[in-house]
Amino acid sequence: MKQITTYSMLLLLCLLAGCRGDIPFLHSEEEQLQPVQHRHIRGFFLLNEGNMGSNKASLDFFDVGSGKYQRNIYPTRNPGIVKELGDVGNDIAIYGSKLYAVINCSHYVEVMDVHTGRHVGSIDVLNCRYIVFHDGKAYISSYAGPVQIDPNARPGKVVEVDTTSLKITREVVVGYQPEEMVITGGKLYVANSGGYRYPNYDTTVSVVDLRTFAVDHTIDVAINLHRMALDRYGRIYISSRGDYYDVKADVYVVDTKTDRVTRRLDIPASEMCLVGDSLYMTAVEWSYVTQSNTVSYTLYDVGRQEVVTRNFITDGTDRQIKIPYGVAVDPETCDVYVCDAKDYVTPGTLYCFSPAGKLRWKVTTGDIPAHFAFTTVPLEDVGN
Template sequence: MIYRRTYNTYTRLLLVIGAVCILFLLNGCRRELPVLESEKEYITYPTETRRVKGLFLLNEGNMGSNKCTIDYFNIREGYYLRNIYPERNPEIVKELGDVGNDLQIHDGKLYAVINCSNFVEVMDVRTARHLGSISIPNCRYITFSGDKAYVSSYAGPVQIDPNARPGKVVEIDTETLQITREVTVGYQPEEMVATGGRLYVANSGGYRFPDYDRTVSVIDLDSFQVVDTIDVAINLHRMELDRYGRIYVSSRGDYYGTGADVFVIDSRTGTVTGNLEISANEMYLCGDSIYLTGSGWSYTTQSNRATYAIYDTKQGRIVSDNFITDGTDQEIKLPYGVAVNPETKEIYISDATDYVTPGYLYCFTPDGKMKWKVRTGDIPGHFAFTDEDFY
């Protein structure tokens, strides 16, 4: 009997020790799950800057392929990091998801709008670590006013549909990351700007081809109701607000007989005051200059026409019809995104190449000479400068 008790006690002890070892092994394995590390490449000499420290670049990725990625360029040290999100967030299984559509920084947070995955990803701007996400169907763009974020949404499935429902704008509390209010706007809303207690929303109607929308919805931010609708032009897209209260909104036209253009709205009167007579897929405001780029496609000519122009908002005229002055614009296959460093005035152009393979980021001096280029993810298109250190 004494032997049997000793044997049973010893057996139980071995089982407990074995179980503990297995748990340690499992936890060890969990900790040792492979982490996809970002790629680091030194591309230029360090640059002394007072404020701007880095640049985030959102690569859209091909629709349906779950290939949206974020890159980071350290301006002060001259190196480029490709695909930083998986390394910083190994526990997020599907990573960023399907089609990145916008990237903005507000109050220490980095916001990425992931269109076809139907959510806004929120990260710490210093680490790119996941802080939370907000589910919004077919979300498109994001802007901010005070402690609120505003996201445009097609509010329906990703598909061409002549009976597609109107879109909406969703208000988010930036502290809690909770949706607080929603309001219906025009069809397939795109970019927005906020000024004077109002939010201006460019409606495209892109799903309802050939019956495009042609309006800008004006939302009163106190009541969160549409208080005005401004008739502008068909298939509206980009928006910029200058310091004089003028809103610039791009029209993509219909890709056939109606060409693309940029229209000017006086926000004080809510009226269209003119147009620039230039096509632009992208616009970026820096000081009094709007940098306009594009590769406007025409089904009539079966070709793209590249645009690299600068419009002076103070003078009210185009001051450059090609801000790339050394001929290297011929290297760029499909100009897709544009950004300008507010401190150094260096110009960044992203090239989507063929939409299915990695693109490139080009950096130009303020006078239009190429400094360097670097490989990016697929379809690089959206930029956000940061004055925070990135760890």
């Protein structure tokens, strides 16, 4: 999926298949794993993307206290929604009492009750990508156009949604094919990729004033931007996917006090997770020059501004992982979760590692496990 040719084929499949077409019913399953007691965290939701065009996005849940891992919980909790989540689960987050799942190729955000996983509502957003929250509002990035490679693809946008009514309240045009976002100091920072306009990628971060909801200025960073992580020192870490040829993937640091690039880490990052001062980065860096992937697992200390290790998996389990995809860190125990997307079309695997990088357990997930949302409330049993 990181390869342009493969990605183009998948985009075509998505268009041919439609948004939420009929698919075989995906059964829910449970598996018992090792429980870990927490003070506040009760578990996490894991959104499986599902291969583009397959309408197989699915939602898993892990109860940390009981050790019960539940696969594909959405259909049993929402039996009246016959087509389930839809096509390509791209992001997931909790705000207040609601769980939000961004479903990219189905062009909507599914909103659920975080206590039950039951449908509350939905928000229609064309080619939606990522979601963040601030002061009772949700902000959703959107490619604002069809799912297709197009050198003339239009600029993207960010929509503002009231989290009570689930209605869109404002929109702002940003750069081309916007991806992840962070909010700080009354400003929304948006990473623009320009991925549909290959080889003419965007290089900018749009800075939106939340008061006026207009782009105040842009920051020129690097081509094909994607991930963002904001540290407690006011720095944003922004990943660039490069061009898969001569321009390498890397991570750039923007100081929000000056809105200027201050550092380049010389570290590729397909996925990033920041907990405290520890920035975990996994990378699957494809090169058309070598026709191969370079995989890495880097831990970077944002306080000391230095690499801690180039492989945070210390027991050799990384040799079992084919395509590291999502990464998350338990905010209480600091256990590290790494998803393996394998071949992108069959069920993946979720690995749990201790803070020392030793394997605790692994479990089968849905197709392309990717996005996590930790919750402090228990997930109720169906029927309660």
